[in-house]
Amino acid sequence: MSDKNAFYLRLQQQVSALIEGESDAIANMANISALLNLELEGINWVGFYILRGDTLVLGPFQGKPACIRIPVGRGVCGTAAAENATQLVADVHQFAGHIACDAASNSEVVIPVRHQGRVVAVLDIDSPLFSRFDANDAAGLEGIVAMLERGWSSIA
Known part of the structure; x- marks a missing residue:
């Protein structure tokens, strides 16, 4: 087992x-974002965007103030929601339509959160480092999101 796999199992x-x-999904997202902020090295923002209609709206997060609304299909978060698929971006400046909430961010990973098979939110993590995230990070974070999904309650 790699050190990274052991790290994510511990997380x-x-x-x-x-x-x-x-x-309560909001409470759980708040604690998860706080834990990830404490434990992940080389990141500058971590949090959730919650799907409201055709827009992702800022939810619990750790980091600098962020974009409040992201249309589904725009940027890395909106693409993750539209495609219902994890987005692993080594260089956000090469991602067509990237939304720069923080100019210091250079790489990003976004994991969809699903309830009954439909995207209800996304977990977004940014880094000032290029290529900060790899497939092991994506898999470990998908495992954490799966835990959130199992206990999901509707958000009014």
């Missing part, structure tokens, strides 16, 4: 302890 155990028995 998943921490997430499990944080969200066990809690059905």
Whole structure:
């Protein structure tokens, strides 16, 4: 097992302890973003955008103030929501339609959060480092998102 896999297994155990028995999605997203901010190195923003109609709206996060609304299909977050697929971007400046909420960000990973098969939110993590995230990061973060999905409650 690689060090990165062991790291994400440990993070998943921490997430499990944080969200066990809690059905409030906002509270769980807040704790998950805080934990990821503490544990992930080389990042400058981590948080959630919640799908409201055809727009992603800023949810719980850690980092500098961020874009409040992102249309589905625009930028990395909007593409993840539109395609219902993880987006792993080594250089955001090469991503057509990238929305620069923080000019210091150079790479990004976005994981869709699903409820009953439909995207309800996305987990967005930015880094000032190019190529900060790899397939192991994506898989580990998808595991964390899956834990959130299992305990998802509707958001009014």
